Amino acid sequence: MSDTPRQASYDFVVSIGNVAFVVILLGSFMIMPWFGTYSGWKLLTTETPLNASLPLLPVLWLVPLALVAAGVLLLWAMFRPERKPQAYRLIIAACVVGLLYYVLFIFTLTQELPARATVGIGTIVILIGLLALIWQMRTYRPILVLLMALIFALFPVLWVISAAFNPSGNMATQTLIPQNVQSIGDLFANFNKLLSPEAQTLYPFWRWMFNSLFVASITAVLSVAISALAAYSFSRFRFQGRQNLLLLVLLIQVFPNMLAMVALFLILQQIGKLSEFIPAAIPALAGIDWSFFRAFGLDSLGGLILVYLGGALGINTWLMKGFYDSVPREIDESAQVDGATHWQTFRLLIFPLVRPILAVVAVLAFVGTFNEFVLARVLLRSKDNYTLMVGLYLFVSDNFAKDWGGFAAGALIGAAPIVIVYLLLQDQIVGGLTTGAVKG
Amino acid sequence: MSAQSTAVRGPSGLLTPVVQQILKLLGLAFLDVFGILLFYTFWYVGQWGLAAAIAIITLLVNVVVFVPRLYPVRWLSPGLAMMILMVIYPIIFTFTVAFTNYSDGHLYGKSESIALHGRVTYTPADARVYQFEPFVAKDDPSQLALWLTHDRGDGTTEVLWARVDEPLQPVDTDDPTPPEEFEGFRPMERSELFGVIRQLESGTFGEGADTVSVTSASRRTAARAEQRYVYDEELDGITDRVTETFYAADNEIGSWIAAKGTAEESKLEPGFFVFVGFTNFTRFFSDPALRGPLAIVFGWTVAFAFLSVFTTFVLGLFMALILNEKSIPYRKALRSLLIIPYAIPAVISILAWKGMMNPNIGVFAKTLGIEVPWFSDAGWAKIGIVLINLWLGYPYMMLITSGALQSIPTDIYEAAEVDGAGSRQRFWNITLPLLLVAVGPLLIASFTFNFNNFVVIEAYNKGGPPIPGTLTPAGYTDILISYTYRLAFGSGRGADYGLASAITIVIFFIVATITLLNFRFTGQWEEVSKNV
Numbered sequence: 001m002s003d004t005p006r007q008a009s010y011d012f013v014v015s016i017g018n019v020a021f022v023v024i025l026l027g028s029f030m031i032m033p034w035f036g037t038y039s040g041w042k043l044l045t046t047e048t049p050l051n052a053s054l055p056l057l058p059v060l061w062l063v064p065l066a067l068v069a070a071g072v073l074l075l076w077a078m079f080r081p082e083r084k085p086q087a088y089r090l091i092i093a094a095c096v097v098g099l100l101y102y103v104l105f106i107f108t109l110t111q112e113l114p115a116r117a118t119v120g121i122g123t124i125v126i127l128i129g130l131l132a133l134i135w136q137m138r139t140y141r142p143i144l145v146l147l148m149a150l151i152f153a154l155f156p157v158l159w160v161i162s163a164a165f166n167p168s169g170n171m172a173t174q175t176l177i178p179q180n181v182q183s184i185g186d187l188f189a190n191f192n193k194l195l196s197p198e199a200q201t202l203y204p205f206w207r208w209m210f211n212s213l214f215v216a217s218i219t220a221v222l223s224v225a226i227s228a229l230a231a232y233s234f235s236r237f238r239f240q241g242r243q244n245l246l247l248l249v250l251l252i253q254v255f256p257n258m259l260a261m262v263a264l265f266l267i268l269q270q271i272g273k274l275s276e277f278i279p280a281a282i283p284a285l286a287g288i289d290w291s292f293f294r295a296f297g298l299d300s301l302g303g304l305i306l307v308y309l310g311g312a313l314g315i316n317t318w319l320m321k322g323f324y325d326s327v328p329r330e331i332d333e334s335a336q337v338d339g340a341t342h343w344q345t346f347r348l349l350i351f352p353l354v355r356p357i358l359a360v361v362a363v364l365a366f367v368g369t370f371n372e373f374v375l376a377r378v379l380l381r382s383k384d385n386y387t388l389m390v391g392l393y394l395f396v397s398d399n400f401a402k403d404w405g406g407f408a409a410g411a412l413i414g415a416a417p418i419v420i421v422y423l424l425l426q427d428q429i430v431g432g433l434t435t436g437a438v439k440g
Numbered sequence: 441m442s443a444q445s446t447a448v449r450g451p452s453g454l455l456t457p458v459v460q461q462i463l464k465l466l467g468l469a470f471l472d473v474f475g476i477l478l479f480y481t482f483w484y485v486g487q488w489g490l491a492a493a494i495a496i497i498t499l500l501v502n503v504v505v506f507v508p509r510l511y512p513v514r515w516l517s518p519g520l521a522m523m524i525l526m527v528i529y530p531i532i533f534t535f536t537v538a539f540t541n542y543s544d545g546h547l548y549g550k551s552e553s554i555a556l557h558g559r560v561t562y563t564p565a566d567a568r569v570y571q572f573e574p575f576v577a578k579d580d581p582s583q584l585a586l587w588l589t590h591d592r593g594d595g596t597t598e599v600l601w602a603r604v605d606e607p608l609q610p611v612d613t614d615d616p617t618p619p620e621e622f623e624g625f626r627p628m629e630r631s632e633l634f635g636v637i638r639q640l641e642s643g644t645f646g647e648g649a650d651t652v653s654v655t656s657a658s659r660r661t662a663a664r665a666e667q668r669y670v671y672d673e674e675l676d677g678i679t680d681r682v683t684e685t686f687y688a689a690d691n692e693i694g695s696w697i698a699a700k701g702t703a704e705e706s707k708l709e710p711g712f713f714v715f716v717g718f719t720n721f722t723r724f725f726s727d728p729a730l731r732g733p734l735a736i737v738f739g740w741t742v743a744f745a746f747l748s749v750f751t752t753f754v755l756g757l758f759m760a761l762i763l764n765e766k767s768i769p770y771r772k773a774l775r776s777l778l779i780i781p782y783a784i785p786a787v788i789s790i791l792a793w794k795g796m797m798n799p800n801i802g803v804f805a806k807t808l809g810i811e812v813p814w815f816s817d818a819g820w821a822k823i824g825i826v827l828i829n830l831w832l833g834y835p836y837m838m839l840i841t842s843g844a845l846q847s848i849p850t851d852i853y854e855a856a857e858v859d860g861a862g863s864r865q866r867f868w869n870i871t872l873p874l875l876l877v878a879v880g881p882l883l884i885a886s887f888t889f890n891f892n893n894f895v896v897i898e899a900y901n902k903g904g905p906p907i908p909g910t911l912t913p914a915g916y917t918d919i920l921i922s923y924t925y926r927l928a929f930g931s932g933r934g935a936d937y938g939l940a941s942a943i944t945i946v947i948f949f950i951v952a953t954i955t956l957l958n959f960r961f962t963g964q965w966e967e968v969s970k971n972v
Contacts, residue, residue: 142762153778160792172801226519237512259944260530262928281484310526313519371785374894389787396791411788422783430839
């Protein structure tokens with residue numbers, strides 16, 4: 001539509017007006033008490049040096065500056081011949097929202113209105129403003145919607161990260177930008193507290209982390225090994241009942257083994273008791289120390305791994321069979337003509353070819369096991385055996401509001417590696433998703 | 441299970457076929473010995489199901505190794521073994537338990553229950569009284585033993601050596617004075633005695649029904665205890681020899697009952713488990729204490745699963761449509777940012793949301809200025825759960841719908857544009873129908889997933905707020921699976937594994953039916969068969 005230079009410059013200026021509006025809206029968010037620049041705002045308006053913790057004051061000036069910019073643009077746009085009504089409706093809206101907010105804050109500071117009410121009204125104003133904005137600007141609609149989506153998606157993440165680095169460690173006083181930071185060390189106060197040796201007796205965080213890594217890595221390696229062998233069989237052999245077996249393997253996983261938690265609980269209980277049962281059943285063998293069975297019983301990491309491995313033959317086998325099928329059969333047939341056994345064919349020919357994919361499947365299995373909560377919650381009973389997810393869950397139910405910072409620090413340590421893995425492997429994950437594995 | 445890995449170790453004939461064969465047989469022999477050991481032990485302790493599972497696995501491995509035709513199955517055997525033990529057997533077990541009254545108070549078989557009661561002892565008024573001398577183990581001061589003497593009245597003295605959890609041992613001696621040392625124990629000093637009086641008086645010495653308990657530590661007397669509950673096979677009941685009550689076995693409900701039709705205390709606990717047929721299932725409808733909450737829980741389960749799929753699909757599709765616009769810059773980076781909620785472990789996300797939703801000091805309360813009862817009000821708790829699940833689940837929907845969007849051929853849109861269809865018409869008449877065909881099966885799979893989405897429910901509010909006036913622990917936001925969890929492992933009201941298993945079976949049938957229909961109507965079945 002910008003066919004003339006004049007038209008183009010008009011559109012350009014209006015878009016600057018739009019940006020000003022966005023700044024006003026975001027700026028209004030920033031003067032929320034929980035944002036952490038509230039005290040900075042006070043400094044700005046009353047000139048009383050309060051507790052300005054981090055140098056973020058320039059950000060605050062953006063709001064009034066944006067207001068001024070929007071006003072100037074309004075005046076300019078009104079006297080242009082090519083003016084469009086939607087352009088200045090928009091800019092008027094921007095000024096009104098900004099002014100409202102400004103007035104509200106002056107009120108809060110001078111009349112001592114209850115801050116909560118102000119903030120509540122302010123939020124509603126922001127939301128209405130945002131909706132009005134999206135309605136006005138056709139071309140910017142997708143970007144603004146995306147912006148809202150990003151806020152929805154990332155605000156909780158930011159909030160937890162901020163809580164982790166907030167020296168107060170308390171939910172009531174948390175602000176998005178940490179307050180009272182005297183040194184870099186203060187930022188890590190929660191981490192230090194959580195990971196300190198004294199805290200380990202009450203909440204053995206390192207122990208939980210180790211347990212999670214241990215269970216997840218062993219399960220990942222073993223289940224991929226089991227699946228890789230099974231997939232070779234399904235891919236390379238033609239035997240009777242193959243089709244039914246493959247269907248059975250797929251179908252049986254319809255029954256999530258989580259549903260059988262009662263049964264699994266009781267089975268592991270019996271396995272653990274084998275250390276007492278065997279000497280009772282066969283007194284001749286009582287001399288042997290059977291207590292290693294306890295490492296596979298209830299409340300043991302070994303038992304949990306066994307349960308996870310029950311689901312090894314499933315959708316992963318199906319995926320891997322697909323990968324194997326893409327390796328031409330001529331390769332292994334010629335090897336077998338030369339006298340190679342199936343084991344050699346698998347180990348020396350197929351395995352190196354599919355190794356990268358197996359690695360990806362293993363990483364995904366690792367992530368899935370690391371995140372698993374239900375079975376770990378049911379089957380692990382003592383604090384030292386918890387996995388990270390169960391540990392954090394119990395940590396939180398013990399003292400949530402009080403040690404919110406500790407939880408956030410733990411959550412950050414636990415989640416960061418997984419998120420990184422996910423983002424690195426997102427293409428493979430998207431590929432796998434449409435094939436079947438379901439979460440959410 | 442590791443038969444094939446021991447079979448061929450060298451890449452190029454490092455091991456001769458004979459050695460390979462021997463190694464294979466040795467590995468198998470080891471496995472068989474282990475399997476038989478476990479089988480016998482489980483059989484011995486009455487775990488017939490587990491014994492059968494072990495037997496089947498062991499047999500499977502042997503058959504597979506010895507029948508050449510089954511060589512391909514050998515590759516599957518580790519996976520199959522784990523599947524039989526940890527998936528198939530639990531399913532069968534769950535089905536069996538659902539038809540029993542397996543629950544707190546009914547955790548043992550009848551013979552085990554009898555044996556358990558048989559170990560309870562009492563000291564009758566006319567019991568044989570002993571004088572004792574306390575002994576303590578030389579190397580372990582917590583181990584106590586008694587040197588017991590009883591004057592038979594005919595000039596001879598009966599001497600017994602009693603330790604905890606070991607049979608009473610008659611000592612063949614004429615001299616009843618305690619020795620300086622006996623089996624690694626020494627007599628206790630008078631000064632030491634004071635510290636262990638309580639331990640002496642509360643403990644019993646000896647094993648099973650044949651025990652001795654201390655009647656007075658200061659006078660150093662102990663009495664021979666006797667079996668309190670005696671089972672009578674003919675009458676099929678247990679007699680309490682203290683109160684002289686007869687508890688008849690009720691094999692219908694698995695309890696020992698003194699006088700039928702009276703109050704609770706006339707039962708002898710623990711009872712035993714019995715098959716109760718369809719009682720657990722009919723209780724859903726007949727038991728008013730169960731019927732009410734179960735209807736609420738079931739309704740919410742369906743509503744929750746539906747709302748979860750619907751909200752995540754709408755938001756995910758919306759975002760996919762926007763990201764699909766070629767004009768958006770940094771689409772790849774934006775997509776990465778938008779799937780972050782999906783990457784974070786769900787438990788952590790839910791707990792973080794829970795913190796933000798804190799009605800008093802959470803960030804939402806601070807922003808909105810109002811206290812929303814996110815956890816104490818049933819309606820708000822449900823809204824909160826759906827909101828959190830939306831956050832957790834929309835990236836998945838976004839990913840699958842954006843994949844499907846790209847597979848819709850563009851010439852359809854061009855044709856529609858030529859025919860004058862607006863963007864809205866194109867969405868409703870082309871995009872959505874084609875999309876639903878493509879992702880429909882995944883939506884249904886997502887429905888079944890959310891049907892059992894235990895994590896969200898449990899981590900958010902443990903199913904609360906509780907429904908008042910129910911006998912079983914149930915909350916307004918409980919779904920079937922979390923209700924099952926609460927029945928089995930929940931609060932102090934006693935575990936009811938039988939009922940929990942019955943509900944599990946109902947869930948199983950619902951999920952299986954949906955999945956099978958899904959498979960059938962989408963032709964996934966044929967796809968699998970075709971590919972095989």
